[in-house]
Amino acid sequence: MILEMSNIYKTYLQGNMEVPVLKDINFSVEEGEYVAIMGPSGSGKSTLMNIIGCLDQATSGTYILDGKAIENYSDKELAKVRNEYIGFVFQTFNLLPKQSALDNVALPLQYAGVPRRYRKERCIEALSLVGLEDRVNFKPTQLSGGQKQRVAIARAMINKPKILLADEPTGALDSKSGVQVMELFSELHKQGITIIMITHSDEIASYADRVIKIVDGQILDEHNHIASQYDDIEREKYETDAQDYGDSDASDKEV
Amino acid sequence: MENLRLSFQGIWSHKLRSFLTMLGIIIGIAAIIAIVSTIKGTNEQIKDNLIGAGDNVVHVQIYDGDWTYTSGNGSSLSGVPMIDDELMTLILDIDEVAKASAYRTGYVMEGVYYQKNSAQGGTIYGIDDNYFDVEGYSLVSGRSFTEDDRSNNKKMIIMDETAAETLFNNENPVGKSVEINKEVFTVVGVVSETDKFEPVVKDINEWYTYYGQDSQGKFFVPDNMWPMLYGFDEPYNVVLKATRTEDMTDAGKKTAELLNSRIVGYSAEPSQEGTTQNAKYKGEDLMQKTKELQDLSNATSKQLIWIAGISLIVGGIGVMNIMLVSVTERTREIGLKKALGARKKVILGQFLTEAAVLTSLGGILGVGAGIGLAYIVSDVASVPVAISGSAIAISVVFSMVIGIIFGFIPSVKAANLNPIDALRYE
16 A cells, blocks of 8 residues: 555635535555546545645545655655655646756756766656657757656656656646657556546546546545446446456445 | 756846846945945055055154254253164164164254355254165265265265255266365265155145155265264164064164163153153154054044945845745745755755845945946045955955845745645746
C-alpha cells in the first residue's frame, strides 16, 4: 500500500461558518496502481488531491503515505515529502516562462540539494524520455501545449517519485496532444509508477485501472473503469460475475 | 549562486521598473559620495597646506613666554644651552627624527643694504652645514658656506631669491657686498626652496596662515657670525625632518622635551608668578592644527550626510513596495516552487537576494553618479575632491543592507504563502 486514507475530514472556515469539504474519505492505493478521481466542480476532488500531494493537511483523519503517517509533519518535512515522493503535473503546466525547459526540469533537483554540475545530465535524460531531447534549451513560450506538458512530466519524474499526481493533465490540450500525454502516462504506469489523476472526462479516466467518484465531499462510488461502461443492471451482473470468478479487484470496493 | 542568477534575470526582465526602484538608492548614495568626497578633498587640502608637500619638516622653536624668540628685538633669554655636537647627536638619536639642523633667527632692524637698495623687515638666519638640506633649499647660483668660511670667521652671506630680487633687481648678487648692522658681508650664493609648495589660498586669513612671514626674503650667514651681529651667543632653534608624516608631531615633541631638560631652571608646569625662567622649546604641532581645521569642516558636513541618509530610507521604502508587488505577481511561481519541494528558506532567500541585488546595483550606480556629481561640484564651486575608497565600499555594503532590511517583509510574505492558494492564484 503506497497510500492509505481513513476517516479524512477537511473543513474550511468561511467567516464564522464551518464549510465541510471532505467528509469521511476512506480509500487506499496500491503501489503501481493507476487511479482516476472524478467528480463535478466543487465536489472536493481538488482538495483531496491537495491532501494527497501534501500541499494541504486534513482537519482530521489519518493519511499514511508509504507507511508513514504525515498529519503532524512540519512545513519543512512536507516540502521534503513533496520533493521526494510526489511528482506534480498541472492542467496549466506551471512552467517558469523565463527559464529553459532544462532549468524548469532541474527545479526539483535544486530543492533536493543536487549540485549544479550533476543536474544537467539527469535533466537531458528526463527530457529525452518524454521525446524532447531536441528542445532542451527552448523556453516554454517556444513550445506547443503538448510539449509544455511533457516538460512538466519530465520535471515531475526527475526525482524518481513514487506517485505521479496529475490534475486535469489534458484539460488545456487539444485531443491529439492529450492522447500523447495519456500514452506517456500509460508508459510510466508500465514502468511501475503509481499514478493518481483528476479528470472530469470519462475518456481520459478510461486510461486508469480504477476510478474513484466524488460528489459533495464523499466517495460516491468506486469501481474499475470497465464497470463504468455498463448500466446499473449490467454492473450488478458484472459484480456477480466478478464474485464468481473471484476477481481480486472486488476487494478494493470494500475499502 | 542560483539566487543571484535568478535575481539578475528578474531585474533584467523589468528594466524600467528596476531602474525606477533603484533611483531612490542611487540618489541617496550619490549625494553621500559627493559630500564625503568633497569633505575629504577639503581635508586633504587643509593637511597639504599646513604640512606641505610631504617633506615632513618640523620646526622646534625657542619661546620666550608665549612668543617665539628672535634675536635683536631687545629682550634676551638666559640659561638656554647652545646646541653643540653632543646635543645634536642626542636629537638625531630620537627614532622619529631623520635629519636635524640647528639655526638661529634674528631681525635686521636697520635693514640690509646694497648700494642704495635696502630690504626692510627681512629675517636673518644663522645656520649650520645641514640647514639647506633639512629645510629643503638648493643653490640657484654661487656656492654654499665652506669649512674655510667658518673656521676663519669670513663674513659671507647667502640669500633667497626674494631677497636677491629686492636688493639686486636683475643683477647677479654673487660676489657683491651687502651691509648688515654696519658689517659688510660678501654674497656667495643664492638659494631657492627645492619643492616650492604653493598652498591653495582662498581668502586673506589663509594667506596670513601660509605666507605671513618672510615676505621680504631670507638671509643666511654661518651661525658662528652671531656674536658679531648680535653681541651674544643667542639660543638656537632646531629644524627636523621626521621619518614619516605621522611622526612629525612626536618628533617635534620629543626634541622639545630633550632641549627643555637642558634649560636651567625650566619646569614643565606653566610658569608661575615670580619664576624667572620663561624660555622653553616647543615643537610645532601641524597635525594638531590640521585636525582642528578638519574637525570644523567635518562638523558641518556630517549634518548633510544625515539629510542624504533620509533619501536612502525613502529609497528603501520604494524597494519594499516594489518587492511586495513582485511577490504578488509571482504568487503562482512561488506556489509551484513550494509544490516541487522548495522550503520556506529557499523562497525567503530568493526574494531577499533579489532585494539585496537590486539595492546593491543601485548603490554601485549611485557611487558612479556621486563621483560624477563630486567632480561637477568641484568644477562649479572650486572645491577640491578626493574619492574615498572606504566610503565607496561602505556605501555599497550599506545599500545591500538596506535591501535586506526593506526586502525582509516582502520575502517573509512570499515564504509564508500557502502553496494551494498560491497555485490557485490568477
